[in-house]
Amino acid sequence: MSNKFFKNMFKKKESKQQAQSDSSSLKNKSINNHSHDKKLISPDKAKFISLIEKESNNPSDLKTKFITEDYTLFYIENLVDSRVLNKHILPVVLKNPNSSPSELKFQLQIPEANMTENLELAILELFSGAALIHKNGYPTVLLAKINTRESRSLSAPENESQVIGSQVGFNESLSTNESLVRRYIRTPDLYIKKLTVGKISNTTVSILYLKSIASEEMVQTLQQRITDLKIDALLDSSFLAEMIDDNSLSPFPQMLLTERPDRFCDGLLNGKLGILVDGSSMAVICPHSFIEFFQSREDQNLRWPIASFLRLLRFSAVFLSIFLTPLYVAALTFHYEVIPQSLLVPLSESRALVPFPPIIEALLLELIIELLREAGARLPTKVGQTIGIVGGIVIGTAAVQAGITSNILIIIVALSALASFTTPSYMMGNVIRAIRFPIIILAGFWGFYGIMLGFCFLLIHLIKQSSLGTPYTAPFYPPRWVDWRDSIIRLPLPLTNLRPTSSRAKKRKKYEEEPIDPEKS
């Protein structure tokens, strides 16, 4: 990615605030019909065939079928449902050879059929799986949308497993995913806005939100950001999320990627916006604050004291994961004074045989753990487990016996690796693991002072970030005291009745009539 690209992104961000609703919707349309140099459908049959062949580069899977003398059918093989084509389209056309395309439109027994004069749109639809029906002498074409989409069946979410709660995950089909969401939220209030992104890939992107709850302004901003994207192809939602982040340079994700429909719907119900991308099994939820990355959907399913305990555990795991190894390095390199008497002997004895300074030792071991994790992620599941055992036992014990690491450090590194896996968001977990390395280096150079430098830098960085224009450190800063009840702890439901301030929801209360008013209590 070039610098120029980022600069454009930042400029775009500034203008976003003032972006007005009508201008953005105009832009939205302009993708579909370029009003200036619009190519029109030729009424002449032969001319039209050659036009189609020219515009579509005449691929081998383009099928042209002459149904009657006047009617011609175009479709891409394998993209259309041949059963529907043979049963519901061909007989109808054959039965009414004299009706005009617009008359034919009403006779077709298929869910969606449109008329268009625009050739480009027709080509686009052709490649999305529509059958084009053209009648000689008419400057329009009938688009019969009978596409098939092979997709895998619904399965349990693999990366975000949880013990209690629904066990279904999104799959790669946009329509399936939308239907999943609709099944959770059955209301006309659920709005789905469709956009097309990518000059080549023409990927459909849906923005989902609850009309009566989500903030209009935020919807506008999000839509603006997506339509402003000038990219060739969009293959996955994670790419989209990075593109439309407030600060793409930050290692911290500012939008949540989830494959759980329940987590997605939870976000929508809290007044957030959701994005589904066709062909991607990960949905995007925004705005999302830093702390919410460490909250699991499961927390809502557990009793509140247990949920609070788990959240505290998870949050302290983050600190443990980032600072445990650096503290070891700092203490052994610079601050031997802080080691308690009882730990001094075991520590120094375990270090006695190690030829490297603690920083090298720690980096080496952290690297091994990361390699193991990465290898486990790339390999098939069955082999991956073996790698874990091989890595854990063989490398671990061998390293200690060979005297290149101390066994205390192995415990520390393993503990911090373990802690980093408790983060319910894979993206955030990766960040937590990665930022450990610079802090280890800082600790190796300047001890506690270095760690504090790293900590302060991280803190300032987090304060500086925003997610879709809302503060990233919400609800802590700017302080929204009421929202603290559902942050690193989760209080009972009557007390957490309000939607988070950061989503700027139009309705703050989740239940209209509640036993306790949290604002007053």
Next chain:
Amino acid sequence: MIKKLGLVILSLTLLIGGCAEQKLLEKIGLITLAGYDLNEDGKVVTTAVIRQVDPEFQSMVTTSSAVNDSSLGALTEINRKTTKKLMQGQMRITLFGETLATEGIGSFLNTLSKNSSTSSGILLAMTAGNAKELLEYPYKNINDVGQEIYKLIEQNVDAELVTSSTLHEVSQDYYSVGRDMIIPIIERKEEVIEVTGVALFNKDKLVGQLPAKDSFYLLLIRGKFKSGKFETTIPGDIFSSNQSDSSEPVPVVLDTISSTKKLKLTDKNVPEFELQINLNGRILELDAEMDFDNPVEIEKLEKAINQSLTEELKSILDYCQEINSDVFGLGKQYRSQVRNSKLTHESWHAKYPTAKVNIKINFKILRSGVFE
């Protein structure tokens, strides 16, 4: 681009230029204990117990000593004899020889407090005789003499058998007006080291010693005492139902559960103090037959205990006044009660030997164990 380059150069200079000095745990020798003595020439003999990590021996403890005018200078001397750089950050104990203590240890306290790498929690103790001899003796059962002494004193402090003598507490007394410092005395008895007494100071000079069992009274009056065991003797004739020879004094072991102390200046001209001590406790051992259900008997026993405690306390107080060491903090009480006293160490120690203390002890027996 230039800006980016500038940032890279900046961070590189920071990385290279600003490296802090390393104190790798395995590359340094840790002084866990330092002992100071005074030799015949008036020079300081420093003995250090050093723990160092070695790939071959895992960890080893050595003792090394040097003679120099100053304590830190001696450490430099010792450093010449060791393979690793010596650091004081893990020092736990500082020992003073008896001769040095008699000369005064004020300058050592000052040096230790000044040094940012030594903790203010290190324990101070005095050795009966020479510290060097105590440390360099080849003990059969003790591997690490530094750790051994540290654990010994720490255990005794926890059990409230001797006063806590951390550097902070000792220098708190040293720099205060109206209370003198005390530190425990340790001594080698054949193959073991034990706490044998308490050293009493006047300002920074050793002026007297008390046996270990008397440190209970010191703890009691200094107000640090919470609970602990102590032993006293009472006259045997108080037991009416006693068949044994009644004239023999009977030892009794008591365990205090709670205690309160009140020290008050009643007359600032004499000066005269009133010391009221209330103790609640139980009897652990009593070498006599006694009926614990009889309130009269109990009262008698309590009275006897009170009297014997008062007597012992009085004798200790007299001894301290005789050697002019105000370890009880009477001066502190005087200063806090007399406005604009402008008390100095000298002016108080002129008054102290003639000070009068009226002791009132009230011991209450709460329990007597599970078996009569």
Next chain:
Amino acid sequence: MKNVIHVKPQQMINAFLVFFVVHTTQIGVGIHGFQRIIYQESKQDAWFSVLVIGIVSHVIVIVMIKTLEMYDSHDLYGINREVFGTWIGNFINVIYFFYCSVAFFSVLINYIEVIQTWIFPLLSTWFISATLLLLVIYTFLGGLRVIVGVSFFSFMLAFWLIFVLVFPLQYSDPQSLFPILESKFIDILKGAKAMTFTIIGFEILYIIFPFVKDKKNIRKPVHYGLLVTTLMYLAVILVSLTYFSGEQLSKTIWATLSLFSIVQFPFLERFEFLAVCFWMLIILPNLCLYVWAAHRGLTGMINISAKKFIWLFSCIVLLLTFFIKSRIQINSINNIFGQVAFYIVFIYPLFLYVLALVKKKLTS
């Protein structure tokens, strides 16, 4: 009214955040060793000095808010120009600009000295100041919202340190506080004046006022901020007075850090090593807010972008840290700065208020 500051709503901060701003600007490097300075004046009654200066600071703040409310959306720089005219006003503003800069500088060098004395005796001064300045630059460029955010988190993440005082409390002896009020009243006042360097910081209110969203509600958070600071200092001085004996305290340069020295956890000893480094988080809002205040003053007089200003400012500060090396130099800077700060923070607001009142009467 050309001196009115127009602030965009996004840059405004809520009134209650001023609590954190005031409190964190007050607490800084001064708390490391203020005990001995007051003790020299008012002995065991030093805590009365803290109480006195605390009350005085409340009074000054009342006057400050009254002055600010007279001019709706002005900061001190604007008010100076309104009251004294552009020329004299700007002259006073230059003084105030230098005051803020020196405050920044003095916090920086004091912290550097603590780092060097306690942890890294050989770590070069320029390195510590460069790294701290980089943090300040990074924060400063984020604007006021980020600066206030840093001070908010600084309070939240460092507040627990006050509970560490429980450890030294076990060794303390309340007897040392008696007899109460033995010192002369004038000595207590002298002690209070010696507290100046430690308690200043609330003058930031003068600068931050136009940036507050709901200006009517500002009194409560400011006074609470001052109260918490005073209580904190009171707690520290009381523990110090009882933990150390008299002469010991007057010999202890950083009494607060020495208090931490006795703290032991089963997994960590020598707590002061951690505390000294952790203090970075406590001085960071100090530095950021002072440099921000200095920048506000300068932008009113000359046109300089924030980016240019902060880099230039940092370079100058970095160069100056090369010249300050010994304890004596730092001490004399602290003393002179404390003297000057006393007049700027405690006397000038009264003077300004009276003048502003007179001017208002005359013009109406």
